[in-house]
Amino acid sequence: MANSNQPLIFEQSKTGRTAYSLSALDVPAQPTETLIASDYIRRKKPELPEVSELQLVRHYMALSRRNFGVDNGFYPLGSCTMKYNPKVNEVLARLDGLTHIHPYQDPQSVQGALELLYRLQTNLEEITGMDAMTLQPAAGAHGEWTGLMTIRAFHEANHDSKRTKVIIPDTAHGTNPASASVAGFETVTVKSNANGLVDLDDLRRVADETTAALMLTNPNTLGLFETHIQEIAEIIHAAGGKVYYDGANMNAIMGVTRPGDMGYDVVHLNLHKTFTGPHGGGGPGSGPVGVKKELAAFLPKPLIIQKEDGSYGLDYNRPQSIGRVKSYYGNFAINVRAYAYIRTMGGKGLNQVSKDAVLNANYLLKRLSGAFDTPFKQLCKHEFVLSGSRQKALGVRTLDMAKRLLDFGYYPPTIYFPLLVDEAMMIEPTETESKETLDAFADHLLEIAREAESNPEIVQEAPHQTVIKRLDETRAARHPILRYRKNDREQQ
Amino acid sequence: MGEFRYLPVTETDRQEMLQAIGITSEEELFSDVPSGIRFKGELSVEKALSEPELIRLFQEMAKKNATTTEYPSFLGAGVYDHYIPSVVDSVLSRGEFYTAYTPYQAEVSQGELQAIFEFQTLICELTGMDVANSSMYDGSTALAEAALLSAGTTRKNKILIAESVHPEYREVVQTYAHGRHLELVTIPSANGVVDLQALRQLVDSDTACVVVQYPNFYGQIEPLKEIEALVHGCGKAHFIVSSNPLALGLLTPPGDFHADIVTGDCQPLGISSSFGGPHCGYFAVTEKLVRKVPGRLVGQTVDEEGQRGYVLTLQAREQHIRRDKATSNICSNQALNALASAVAMTAFGKAGITELADQNLQKAHYAAEKLKNSGARLVTEGAFFNEFVIDCGASVPDVNRKLLEKGFIGGCDLGRFNPERKGQMLVAVTEMRTKEDIDQFAEALEEIIHG
Numbered sequence: 001m002a003n004s005n006q007p008l009i010f011e012q013s014k015t016g017r018t019a020y021s022l023s024a025l026d027v028p029a030q031p032t033e034t035l036i037a038s039d040y041i042r043r044k045k046p047e048l049p050e051v052s053e054l055q056l057v058r059h060y061m062a063l064s065r066r067n068f069g070v071d072n073g074f075y076p077l078g079s080c081t082m083k084y085n086p087k088v089n090e091v092l093a094r095l096d097g098l099t100h101i102h103p104y105q106d107p108q109s110v111q112g113a114l115e116l117l118y119r120l121q122t123n124l125e126e127i128t129g130m131d132a133m134t135l136q137p138a139a140g141a142h143g144e145w146t147g148l149m150t151i152r153a154f155h156e157a158n159h160d161s162k163r164t165k166v167i168i169p170d171t172a173h174g175t176n177p178a179s180a181s182v183a184g185f186e187t188v189t190v191k192s193n194a195n196g197l198v199d200l201d202d203l204r205r206v207a208d209e210t211t212a213a214l215m216l217t218n219p220n221t222l223g224l225f226e227t228h229i230q231e232i233a234e235i236i237h238a239a240g241g242k243v244y245y246d247g248a249n250m251n252a253i254m255g256v257t258r259p260g261d262m263g264y265d266v267v268h269l270n271l272h273k274t275f276t277g278p279h280g281g282g283g284p285g286s287g288p289v290g291v292k293k294e295l296a297a298f299l300p301k302p303l304i305i306q307k308e309d310g311s312y313g314l315d316y317n318r319p320q321s322i323g324r325v326k327s328y329y330g331n332f333a334i335n336v337r338a339y340a341y342i343r344t345m346g347g348k349g350l351n352q353v354s355k356d357a358v359l360n361a362n363y364l365l366k367r368l369s370g371a372f373d374t375p376f377k378q379l380c381k382h383e384f385v386l387s388g389s390r391q392k393a394l395g396v397r398t399l400d401m402a403k404r405l406l407d408f409g410y411y412p413p414t415i416y417f418p419l420l421v422d423e424a425m426m427i428e429p430t431e432t433e434s435k436e437t438l439d440a441f442a443d444h445l446l447e448i449a450r451e452a453e454s455n456p457e458i459v460q461e462a463p464h465q466t467v468i469k470r471l472d473e474t475r476a477a478r479h480p481i482l483r484y485r486k487n488d489r490e491q492q
Numbered sequence: 493m494g495e496f497r498y499l500p501v502t503e504t505d506r507q508e509m510l511q512a513i514g515i516t517s518e519e520e521l522f523s524d525v526p527s528g529i530r531f532k533g534e535l536s537v538e539k540a541l542s543e544p545e546l547i548r549l550f551q552e553m554a555k556k557n558a559t560t561t562e563y564p565s566f567l568g569a570g571v572y573d574h575y576i577p578s579v580v581d582s583v584l585s586r587g588e589f590y591t592a593y594t595p596y597q598a599e600v601s602q603g604e605l606q607a608i609f610e611f612q613t614l615i616c617e618l619t620g621m622d623v624a625n626s627s628m629y630d631g632s633t634a635l636a637e638a639a640l641l642s643a644g645t646t647r648k649n650k651i652l653i654a655e656s657v658h659p660e661y662r663e664v665v666q667t668y669a670h671g672r673h674l675e676l677v678t679i680p681s682a683n684g685v686v687d688l689q690a691l692r693q694l695v696d697s698d699t700a701c702v703v704v705q706y707p708n709f710y711g712q713i714e715p716l717k718e719i720e721a722l723v724h725g726c727g728k729a730h731f732i733v734s735s736n737p738l739a740l741g742l743l744t745p746p747g748d749f750h751a752d753i754v755t756g757d758c759q760p761l762g763i764s765s766s767f768g769g770p771h772c773g774y775f776a777v778t779e780k781l782v783r784k785v786p787g788r789l790v791g792q793t794v795d796e797e798g799q800r801g802y803v804l805t806l807q808a809r810e811q812h813i814r815r816d817k818a819t820s821n822i823c824s825n826q827a828l829n830a831l832a833s834a835v836a837m838t839a840f841g842k843a844g845i846t847e848l849a850d851q852n853l854q855k856a857h858y859a860a861e862k863l864k865n866s867g868a869r870l871v872t873e874g875a876f877f878n879e880f881v882i883d884c885g886a887s888v889p890d891v892n893r894k895l896l897e898k899g900f901i902g903g904c905d906l907g908r909f910n911p912e913r914k915g916q917m918l919v920a921v922t923e924m925r926t927k928e929d930i931d932q933f934a935e936a937l938e939e940i941i942h943g
Contacts, residue, residue, distance in 0.1 A: 086498065
């Protein structure tokens with residue numbers, strides 16, 4: 001990475017430069033004042049930068065060199081499934097016939113787009129074992145909320161108004177309780193046992209006539225398979241609740257088992273994780289929601305349907321629907337990429353993906369388990385959690401080791417999550433990494449563990465090789481500077 | 493061997509790795525999955541295709557769609573056909589940007605963080621607000637989150653939303669409001685804008701916020717000045733404005749009218765229509781509300797050596813820390829599309845954004861005059877930006893089918909949202925439509941209406 005400060009684009013601005021090209025106005029121009037009342041005509045122009053096209057290109061190329069993606073190197077960020085994003089998907093998503101189409105065109109004039117979405121949702125139903133699917137939610141968290149609203153509508157339709165609580169394991173990602181709250185539910189926590197799995201006795205204790213749903217991913221947030229999932233589902237169903245599958249960890253189980261067969265009633269998927277829609281630096285994603293038959297009537301509208309004559313359409317006539325969760329039909333261009341991926345892999349390929357993801361994770365766990373504490377002893381699924389407690393005793397924190405990994409050219413694992421594990425380091429290699437990559441990463445992380453013993457300063461003071469050193473986050477939060485202002489520059 | 497090009501583990505690797513793990517078969521890796529729930533056989537998804545076959549399949553599906561490249565389009569209603577500078581896709585195609593995730597590790601994510609910091613600044617400049625976040629899913633969810641923020645902050649339960657707000661945005665706000673047990677009340681329109689008399693009756697001490705769109709769904713300029721006086725004249729209610737950011741190149745920004753929250757969708761600035769998504773919501777507030785903002789915020793700071801750098805900040809608002817007490821459940825944002833929009837805004841610059849907005853204004857007014865003279869009744873009476881409403885005196889879906897035969901994508905059928913507006917078409921005219929397109933469209937429409 002280039003080691004120099006890249007000025008803000010605003011600091012490169014000079015009056016009179018442009019980087020656009022519009023045709024001259026070819027209709028008679030009327031004075032703006034005759035078209036819009038003077039109070040509503042902008043007096044002071046917005047301070048957008050004035051740069052040439054080449055300046056713009058060099059600026060963003062400089063920024064790109066100061067960024068790290070899967071294309072740059074190994075990115076074992078746990079629970080995020082940072083797998084390879086196929087190039088062909090990018091080509092397909094940019095086809096003119098899939099890019100320049102408007103959501104309000106006559107459905108007859110966008111049959112190809114509707115067909116693609118219909119095929120995608122049919123494939124996703126098969127992969128998850130669900131009966132109906134909506135592609136409208138824009139991301140995983142959005143899918144969670146959509147799924148919970150669907151469950152709420154189901155209970156409301158049954159006049160079951162006491163069901164105000166959602167049960168969530170103590171290991172769960174923070175999004176789960178936040179989504180439950182936005183969907184109008186209270187959150188109840190269920191404990192994990194010593195093996196990192198849901199404590200069945202505690203679940204029996206908290207499940208009752210106020211339970212609307214249990215949210216649980218499987219494999220769970222620790223990367224462990226909830227072996228008693230059928231019993232868990234039975235406990236919730238017996239209490240009258242629904243079981244919600246957080247699809248964040250779908251990459252571990254494709255063709256191995258399906259949420260629908262495990263006893264789940266509602267599923268959301270993260271197409272930007274398991275199904276290779278790129279992460280984009282933090283979105284756009286896509287978070288389809290699948291449900292069992294009895295919940296189908298409550299899904300958002302419209303749904304994409306195939307009509308009797310074989311053509312495709314949008315079904316708005318859904319009186320029990322929770323309504324819309326987003327304008328139009330979801331993040332189409334991300335859904336296009338997911339469909340391309342499914343068609344590249346097929347049923348056998350998707351299963352191999354999960355097998356290899358789990359193989360890679362267990363292999364890497366094995367290679368690292370001598371030097372780090374491993375809180376759980378069983379086989380993991382697609383990811384695993386290490387504890388940095390042994391290194392902490394030497395004065396080296398997990399944060400330090402993460403920063404040291406940057407020096408070796410890796411994006412660090414997810415750290416300090418799950419909260420349950422002291423100095424947690426959550427590693428998800430994914431199936432698209434080779435054994436050589438895993439070995440090299442393991443060698444480096446083991447070296448860091450040795451450094452923690454022999455030369456802790458080098459770890460504590462890391463990173464040493466990046467364009468910038470550790471940043472002062474406290475200062476950022478105490479005195480927020482969230483935008484550039486022209487006069488600040490003059491003051492500095 | 494070599495069947496799947498994304499999977500590098502070879503048979504030899506597999507054997508070595510299984511041996512290292514201490515098991516003998518791949519099957520053992522899943523010994524914790526009870527047999528009763530094991531999936532038997534192969535998933536019956538559609539069959540795998542080679543890369544050339546895949547490209548052919550997608551090209552065939554793409555061909556079945558009528559595109560706005562091929563047909564001059566007069567369809568808008570929230571999604572517009574605009575000029576996207578070529579530099580936008582060139583930047584988006586950089587793997588360093590699109591294959592990265594949320595910039596948790598700031599030291600290797602300065603590029604993304606700085607780009608978002610610039611995006612936040614650009615949005616503040618356009619909207620006239622103090623603070624903007626790193627983006628939201630789209631304009632509709634950004635608006636819904638704004639309403640929830642108001643309800644949470646003011647501790648009031650009533651959301652007033654103008655009938656002249658995009659109907660799908662209103663539906664999304666309704667869904668979110670139901671989630672939080674909030675009441676949503678619609679403010680009627682008079683002559684295509686907020687009915688001020690009605691608003692005066694509706695706004696009271698239970699009001700959390702008043703939500704309007706500017707320019708509104710029908711293209712008209714809402715009287716923000718008068719609306720603001722009514723909103724802030726009564727209790728703690730917030731004034732929320734959903735705005736097309738392109739229009740703000742020309743219109744007085746909502747911040748100047750003392751809006752508390754301004755949201756909208758950046759699609760008109762550098763993002764293709766893509767059948768409705770992904771687009772990119774933006775979310776801007778006054779200084780006072782900065783610690784209530786949903787989603788990611790990027791802040792400027794310094795490193796250990798005093799060098800300027802950027803980090804995700806004020807994270808105490810967010811779900812991964814606050815869990816059920818978070819201001820929102822949103823995790824990621826729409827980063828790549830925010831980047832697209834930032835590149836487009838930078839390419840246009842100060843002069844370009846104004847010229848672009850002006851061309852939209854001028855061409856739409858030329859088209860309105862032209863269509864009026866071609867026999868369609870102009871429904872819009874007040875000032876408008878790049879959209880206006882005509883009455884076709886016939887079924888709009890029928891008219892649009894005939895227009896497509898003549899080579900045009902017609903405007904939006906307002907009857908789909910409101911039966912009282914059957915026969916009315918919302919016509920959008922952007923800088924992409926030439927005088928010739930407009931003249932021929934007017935001719936085609938005249939033939940259809942009077943044919």
